[in-house]
Amino acid sequence: MHRPREWESVALVDAPEPAGSSTIFVVLPDGSHIDEGDVDRTGVASIVQLIDHEPPYRAEAVRRDGSTWAVGIRAILVVELPSSVLGDELELVWDGHERTTLVGGTPRLASVSELEVLAATRFDTWVVRAQRLRDEYWEVEIGPL
Template sequence: MPLPHDPGPHWGEVGIHGVHRQREWDAVATVELAVAGSEAWFVVLPDGSLVVEEGDADADRFRAALSVAPPFRAHAVRRNGATWAVAVRRIEAVELDDDTPGNEIEIAWDGSERTVRIDGAPTLAGVPGLERLAEARHRTYVVRAARLEGSTWEVAVSPL
């Protein structure tokens, strides 16, 4: 018995249609390590120090096995036995004043109006270190920052 007629669009061979997804990781590798646990999320700061964010595996062992220069964010997942998949994304880390408030900051400047959110709440306060960094790159911008440890922040600056 023949299959029912499919009236939908036919674009030919199976392939890629539409816009591709943006790359999430800069490097992905498999590593053979005898480490307990199942996964680890961690950040390696510019000075080489380690900030463990989540997971039950010894993240310090993965840092030594990676050839990516810091700073970077990484996620290691056990695949089979001692085989681990490790994904790495380079980040920008900056030092801000010790008295910088909050743990997450977003600043937007459209050329005439500035909006600032600290931990999701709007504020009139400014963060001069972040604003100088963004202004050096773009006339209008959005800058997002997340505290990594102490006065070290992960920063992303984008044109508006």
């Protein structure tokens, strides 16, 4: 059995500015980025500018030699949710009869209609997992139940 590909595309970029050996970052729909690694924000920005991929995406960059970086890129679904949505992690499940919502792993009666509508357009029964990236931006995964 083949292992699923971790990255949709891989690029080599020449970015002399960043210090460090690896970094992980997310580029949001508006082109801004969130750094999750050990390279400073300016260094990540220099790598992001060299990547020819439509946002939003998640990427991991590893220094190969000198100023050469290998960058693995995977498109992600990013949704803007109202600031009234609490927590940093959401899980919504629809089994065809009952909706369950977990906020930070705790059951809640809350509804997140934006995610429910999005999931219902894809599957009859579904699971949605969402992780807050920054402010109103959430990384969302939707799958069948």
